[in-house]
Amino acid sequence: MSIPAGLVLVYMPDRGVGDLMWHLPTLRAIAATTPERKVLLAARPSSRARELLAAEPCVEAIDYLDYRAGRLRHLVEIVDFYKLCRLRRPRAVWILEKIDRPAIGAALAGVRERRGFGLGHGQEAWLTHGPHLPRAMRPAHRIEKLAAFEAAHGLTVGSREPALIPVPAALETVEQRFGHLPRPWVVYGVGASEPRRCWPLENFTRLSADLADIGGTRFWLGGFGDSAAVDAALATDDVGGVNVCDLKLDVGAALLARADLFIGNDSGPLNLAASVGTPAIGLFGDSPPLDYSRFLKPIVGPPGGMAALSVESVAAIARLSL
Structure with a gap:
């Protein structure tokens, strides 16, 4: 299946099945802001997103990004995300996390719109759009961070229910x-x-x-x-x-x-x-x-x-x- 260029790419952090469910309302809210009503998803294999979201209409395609080990792991992860952006050519990247590697990779790939949590980390220097989450939210639960991020970026989430569609x-x-x-x-x-x-x-x-x-x-x-x-x-x-x-x-x-x-x-x-x-x-x-x-x-x-x-x-x- 050919995947069109210019869609919005959403990065989800390295977490498991439960976290994927918590992020579903946010994914749908981001997709709802786009003319296509769809997004691309970049996730870790541990999320099992390809299996679980096969029937999800707001996700056009899912790419897995492996967790890298070793002294150069951060550099390799930057390169991984750079390559993904060059392949998919998204018009925007939304990073539902505080880490800087996907933001750097997207910037190097020329993605002009880059949004993310920030939280006072190095990611903020590589983002083009705010607002960022305040540092005081660092210890907050993931669901609280998602809700705050949605509100800050004008995303409409009527319910936190994931409402997963079985395959x-x-x-x-x-x-x-x-x-x-x-x-x-x-x-x-x-x-x-x-x-x-x-x-x-x-x-x-x-x-x-x-x-x-x-x-x-x-x-x-x-x-x-x-x-x-x-x-x-x-x-x-x-x-x-x-x-x-x-x-x-x-x-x-x-x-x-x-x-x-x-x-x-x-x-x-x-x-x-x-x-x-x-x-x-x-x-x-x-x-x-x-x-x-x-x-x-x-x-x-x-x-x-x-x-x-x-x-x-x-x-x-x-x-x-x-």
């Missing part, structure tokens, strides 16, 4: 594989990027046993590295369910879109569940709870981390949500 082919896969299984569908999100964010797996098995009288089907969703532990838990505890740790991310998002409830750790699947409009109970230990979506119900554990969060309290809220 149609992935929805068909879910129907073919799981459509015959009884309702309600409850998805347990048992993985996370850090161990401290994980509720013990045995707590999920106890929760599933507690909710057995509700009937339906339980799906156990985590990363590929969680699959063996989930298999062992399902085999020994007789709690039942389907191990879906092997699902591709777009199919996982489609499953979440068809589910009746998600219960899980502070993780990408939690954000995906809320983003597709499925009621999502998020389990939080010492990380700040998220509340950007009306579909997200955070449960914050008592002092002592995730392990101190009781099965009974989670089960009670789950029953109210079904």
Whole structure:
């Protein structure tokens, strides 16, 4: 597919699936200011943007920029962005981050309009349009920074709901594989990027046993590295369910879109569940709870981390949500 020159290119920082969901309202708002109603997206592979945004109408194309290592990594990242700008020939670049490398690369490539967070870092010298976010916002949460940036640049965001559009082919896969299984569908999100964010797996098995009288089907969703532990838990505890740790991310998002409830750790699947409009109970230990979506119900554990969060309290809220 030929990609037209002259579109607006948006750079998204090196973060994961949850951050991609938080940025969706901003991407759409930027696209809405353009005659094409579309933008190009430059993101890190860890965002999985190509899989998740395949059905997003405001994104024309997605380019991945690899994270570079070594002493010359910053110089190489400048060159990477310079090459991308020379390839795509955008008329403007919006940098949803404070780092200077994409701003420098865009300037060297001759992009005349360059906007970014700033935040008092070296990026500001390479931007052509302000205003920049004040230094006082450096410790603010990413969602707060995005909201402030949108307001400063006159972007209209009616809602922070990501409203992710599932990929149609992935929805068909879910129907073919799981459509015959009884309702309600409850998805347990048992993985996370850090161990401290994980509720013990045995707590999920106890929760599933507690909710057995509700009937339906339980799906156990985590990363590929969680699959063996989930298999062992399902085999020994007789709690039942389907191990879906092997699902591709777009199919996982489609499953979440068809589910009746998600219960899980502070993780990408939690954000995906809320983003597709499925009621999502998020389990939080010492990380700040998220509340950007009306579909997200955070449960914050008592002092002592995730392990101190009781099965009974989670089960009670789950029953109210079904």
